[in-house]
Amino acid sequence: MSRVVVTGRIPETAIEKLRAEHDVHAWTGSESIGREELLHRVAGADAVVSLLTERIDAELLDAAGPQLKVVANVAVGYDNIDVPACTERGIVATNTPGVLTEATADIAMGLVLMATRRLGEGERLIRSRQAWKWGMFFLLGSSLQGKTLGVVGMGGIGQATARRAKAFGMDIVYQSRSELDPVIAAELGARRVDLDELLTVSDVVSLHCPYGPATHHLIGAEQLAAMKSSAFLVNTARGPIVDETALASALREGVIAGAGLDVFEREPQVHPALLDLENVVLVPHLGSATVETRTAMAMLAADNALAVLSGEQPPAPIN
Structure with missing residues (x-):
């Protein structure tokens, strides 16, 4: 039996699947595992099932030892993994694409609706117990029908978000490294x-591109200034794609109308200036947070690890 180290809490069904074939050591603490503890636990591991909160770098790979065969990330994004370092050591790195597409697109569309219709402001007003009265100009928002959604990164999640927006009567433009299939x-x-x-014509810009050096602060002061003053920005991809300091300034000064964020530059920290603004919706990285999706992610990660340990091709390899 191979030694499998799971770096954080995942659904028990995935643990049971791994445990049926291998010796599993899973972190069960309510808080994220500390770095020193993680380095200690991975020693001698044949497989590491990692969460996006753990940094899988050369130090950790060396701490695990030369027998390590696979790092199975329970996430579609893998900016927490040093993929070249894995490749250099002959370690297969995998992720969990596809299974979280619909859930993340739901959150993206939810943020679009919350931001454009000022639902967060309305909910905070009710909970503050302040007196309020219906009126023709009370908390006026923006409609979506006939407006344009700009999708940055037209992979599976981008496409799923575009389908939802089209159902709301929006027109779609997109920026991506490759053309869409003509049928899609x-x-x-x-x-x-x-x-x-895209920035100049869109009424809502929704980010779905992967994070890396090429997309770090892809949306900064210059890009925000290019958007319509009535436009909204939504980010369900990765926090550092957006320069949060520039975004806070743009929201405060009316450069754009509003924003909806599910991810942040320095999670779990949120830029203090954003917390003081009414025209931004802030949710704590809930893109894949459904029971069904998180279970499917964990099961796919388990399948990836089991395949490599059996000498087979994993369902979702990165390198």
């Missing part, structure tokens, strides 16, 4: 543009 493009009525054009 026709279904969505989506037009490919460069980022500069």
Whole structure:
């Protein structure tokens, strides 16, 4: 039996699947595992099932030892993993794409609705127990029908978000490294543009691109200034894609109308300036937070680890 180390709490069904074949050591603490404890636990591991809260770098890979065969990340994003370091050591790195597509698109569309219709402001007003009265100009928001959604990164989640937006009567433009399949493009009525054009024509910009050096602060002061003053920004991808200092300034000064964020630059910290603003919706990385999705993610990660340990090709390899 191989030694499998799970770096954080995951659904028990995935633990049971791993335990049926291997010796599993799973972290069960309510808080994230500390770095020193993690380095100690991975020693001698043949497989590491990791959460996005853990940094899987050369130090950790060396601490595990030369027998380590696979790092199975329970996430679609893998900016927490040093993939070249894995490749250099002959370690397979995997992720969990596909299974969280619909749940994350739901959150993206939810943020669009919350931001444009000022639902967060309304809910806070009610809970503050302040007196309020219906009126023609009370908490006026913006409708979506006939407006344009700009999707940055037209992978599976971007496409799923675009389908939801189309159902609300929105037009779709997108920026992506490659063209959409013509059948999908026709279904969505989506037009490919460069980022500069997308920012200027969109009423809502929704971010779905992967995070890496090329997309660090992809949306900064210059890009925010290019957007319509009536536009909204939504980020369900990775926090550092957006320069939060620039975003807070743009929201405060009316450069754009509002924003909805599920991810943050320095999670779990949130930029203090954002916390003081009414025109931004802030939720704590809930994109994949359904029972069904988190279970599917954990099960796919388990399948990835089990495949590699059996000498087979994993369902979702990164390298």
